Amino acid sequence: MILASVEYAAPQSLDEAVALLKKNTGARILGGGHSLLTEMKLQRISPPMLVDLRNIQALRGIARRSDGGLRIGAMTTLVEIAQEKDIQERYAALAEAAKSTSDPQIRNCSTLGGNLAYGDPAADLPAALLVFEATLNIFALRGTRTIRVDEFIAQSLKTGLATDEIITSFDLASVAVSTDSAYEKITNRATGGAICGVAVNVMRASDGTLGACRVAVTGATKHAMRLPAVEAALKGKQPTAETLAAADWVGEEQNFISDLASSAEYRAHLTRVLTKRALTRAIARAKVLPS
Numbered sequence: 001m002i003l004a005s006v007e008y009a010a011p012q013s014l015d016e017a018v019a020l021l022k023k024n025t026g027a028r029i030l031g032g033g034h035s036l037l038t039e040m041k042l043q044r045i046s047p048p049m050l051v052d053l054r055n056i057q058a059l060r061g062i063a064r065r066s067d068g069g070l071r072i073g074a075m076t077t078l079v080e081i082a083q084e085k086d087i088q089e090r091y092a093a094l095a096e097a098a099k100s101t102s103d104p105q106i107r108n109c110s111t112l113g114g115n116l117a118y119g120d121p122a123a124d125l126p127a128a129l130l131v132f133e134a135t136l137n138i139f140a141l142r143g144t145r146t147i148r149v150d151e152f153i154a155q156s157l158k159t160g161l162a163t164d165e166i167i168t169s170f171d172l173a174s175v176a177v178s179t180d181s182a183y184e185k186i187t188n189r190a191t192g193g194a195i196c197g198v199a200v201n202v203m204r205a206s207d208g209t210l211g212a213c214r215v216a217v218t219g220a221t222k223h224a225m226r227l228p229a230v231e232a233a234l235k236g237k238q239p240t241a242e243t244l245a246a247a248d249w250v251g252e253e254q255n256f257i258s259d260l261a262s263s264a265e266y267r268a269h270l271t272r273v274l275t276k277r278a279l280t281r282a283i284a285r286a287k288v289l290p291s
Ligand SMILES: Cc1cc2nc3c(=O)[nH]c(=O)nc-3n(C[C@H](O)[C@H](O)[C@H](O)COP(=O)(O)OP(=O)(O)OC[C@H]3O[C@@H](n4cnc5c(N)ncnc54)[C@H](O)[C@@H]3O)c2cc1C
Pocket: 028, 029, 030, 031, 032, 033, 034, 035, 036, 037, 038, 053, 074, 075, 100, 101, 102, 103, 106, 107, 109, 110, 111, 112, 113, 114, 115, 116, 117, 118, 122, 123, 124, 125, 161, 165, 166, 167, 168, 191, 192, 193, 194
């Protein structure tokens, strides 16, 4: 399918970008283009202008924050996330989720901002951002705002971003040395996305028990979400086979989706299996420090 004719602008600054979005009704932000251009080729949308963020340097890069956490620019590509040593070592689930996406061409161009903003329930990165309790920084001419990733994902089904708002970066909190994480996925071979993906982030106390644990699923439910009952069942327990069996509770709590790729029952089964696999890897990697 041939793209319809469209105006194109590649501003150098955020101010310029939001001014263009405001002035040109219906204009759309262009990140890596993998989803937006596909939508346009399929003639689902026909924006009059694309505002490409590629020249805005403030939206790029991965940097440690003064509190030990991490800031990732919204235009950072998935390959940059997958290959960044600091992310591999401290936020392994995020590196693994980025690495699990489709193929090199997709990873080379797709951006973290686009992956979240597009709101695809089968996207991999949202689950990993959920277990690190990431926050999004969002810019508009009227000011900036910050929103937790769980709130953003839940809202994006209804309201999402205003048309003149740009995600600028993602902040991840600092992680303790006794913490580790993992991401497991069953791929939809037709699309590359997740039929089911599970991210976990676990902390080990000095006696080996599990401290705060975060578990999130994507692809299997209407949008990526934490699994609080599973998290609660793990906290304070020794990581035995019986403890990990707590993941079985999840099937009773969530509304899994059913489509051509998989039934809801199979997605519930995958969620249990992948939760255990991800927990097993993360628990084995998390250091037990002497008190
Ligand atoms: C064949 C194929 C396979 C894929 N496989 C996977 C997979 O396995 N796992 C996975 O997670 N994803 C997958 N994707 C999705 C892909 O990785 C990208 O995440 C997705 O295309 C969106 O990112 P993008 O940078 O290309 O954004 P774009 O396509 O440029 O934009 C997507 C949407 O986000 C908006 N947007 C972009 N950047 C911003 C910003 N900074 N602020 C506000 N709004 C913004 C755009 O206006 C648009 O509405 C696949 C895509 C394709 C085409």
